[in-house]
Amino acid sequence: MRTQNALSRSQESAEAHEMRLSIDRERHAKSRASETFTQRETRLNPQRNGTDVVRSCESVEGRQARLESDRERHAESRASETYTQRETRLSSQRSRTDAARSCESVEARQIRLESDRERHADSRASETYTQREARLCLQRSRASFSRSIEDDEERLIRDRSQHALSRSLETDEQREERRAAARQRYHELLGDASTHLSQERDRIQEIRGTWSDEQRAAQVEQDRLRRNVNQLSTSDEESTVYDIEEQPWLNKEGSGFMYNVAINYAAYGNIGALEEVCAHCQARKWKGEPNGMCCASGKLGGNARAQEFSDVLLSLGDGTLPEERGGHLSAPLLW
Structure with missing residues (x-):
């Protein structure tokens, strides 16, 4: 046949x-x-037994050739599959894996994990830098996709369950090794942080060594202003949510007794031009200045007295004032 x-x-x-x-x-x-x-299971058991018998007799070269052939065949098959076919294949693999692992004993699980560790160690010891980066990139993509479809609580619950199960099965020696590795990682992180700070100090000193006197003075002035701002007890409205150059002058009442270096008072110094004219004495006033400040709304002599006062002021400039007392000029009182 x-x-x-x-x-x-x-x-x-x-x-x-x-x-x-x-x-x-x-x-x-x-x-x-x-x-x-x-x-x-009845169909697969004879296949597994036959496969185990064949693989137990194969040499190292034969095993490597078989694995290489399987990789090429799988790569060709997966390169041509669609997204739906890939998801179907992975879903079927997950279902079979979950069904198989749900039936295995503790000893079988330990044997499987130990075998996986050895296989992964052998595989990673022989991989190149490019293969390692490709593997890590694929792992990151799978992890990102997996975490994007689950919320944080589900992921944390799954991680806690996995860690609890893993730690419940570890021996005393494995627990000590895990804790020793954690302590070593912690001390390495502390050493890395100390090294980083030392490098930052050296880098800053190198940068400041190239500064000119003007740059150094500007930096010192900026540091002084920043310290003053941090030490000021400002009100709620003038809180430190603003930058040094942007803090507004909000609370003007009593500002003369609470000078704030973080406020640019010069920006508020323009009170406008003398655009208003008094209807009684023709005096010019600022916008918003109340009526009556110049001539009490015409009660202090009117236009004639205002013109006389204006002539007196002009005479002070050219020295033509007729009245002199002891070398000092004196203007007649208008009110």
């Missing part, structure tokens, strides 16, 4: 070969879709 099949397949064309494989796949898929868990 095998001889006839081998002879028949050696004579078939490429199209016939692909057609036969396609028919076999459909038949196998239909058969496996309707089988129960017991039927599936």
Whole structure:
């Protein structure tokens, strides 16, 4: 039978070969879709036993050749699969893995984990830098995708469960090794932080060594202003939420007794021009200045007295005032 099949397949064309494989796949898929868990295990057990027997007899070179062939075959198959096919394959793998691990004993789990550690260690010891970066990039992508579809609480619960299960199965020696590794990582982090601070100090000193006298003086002045601002007891409205150059002058009452270096008072020094004119004495006033400040609304002599007072002021500038007392000029009182 095998001889006839081998002879028949050696004579078939490429199209016939692909057609036969396609028919076999459909038949196998239909058969496996309707089988129960017991039927599936019954079918897989002889395959596993046969595979174990064959692999126990293969040499190291044969195993490496088989693994390399499997990798190439899997790479070709996965390169052509669609996103839906990939998700279906991964979902099926997860289901099979969960079903298999739910039935394994504690000893079997420990053996599996130990075997996985050794296999991962051997694989990572021989990988190149490019392979390592590709593996880590793939792990980050999978982790990001997995965490994007779960909320923080679910992830934390899953992590706690995994850690609790892992620590409940570890021996005293493994617990001590884990704690020793954690202590070593902690001291390494402290050393890294100290090294980082030392490097930052050296870098800042190197930068400041290249400053000119003007740059150094400007930095000292800025530091002084920052310290003064931090030490000021400002009101709630003039809180330190503003920058040094942007803190506004909000509370003007009593500001003369509470000078704040963080406020640019010069920006508020423009009170406008003398645009208002008094209707009684023609005096110019600032906008917002109350009525009556110049002539009490015309009660202090009117335009004639205002003109006389204006002439007196002009005479002070050219020295033509007729009245002099002891070398001092004196203007007549208007009120």
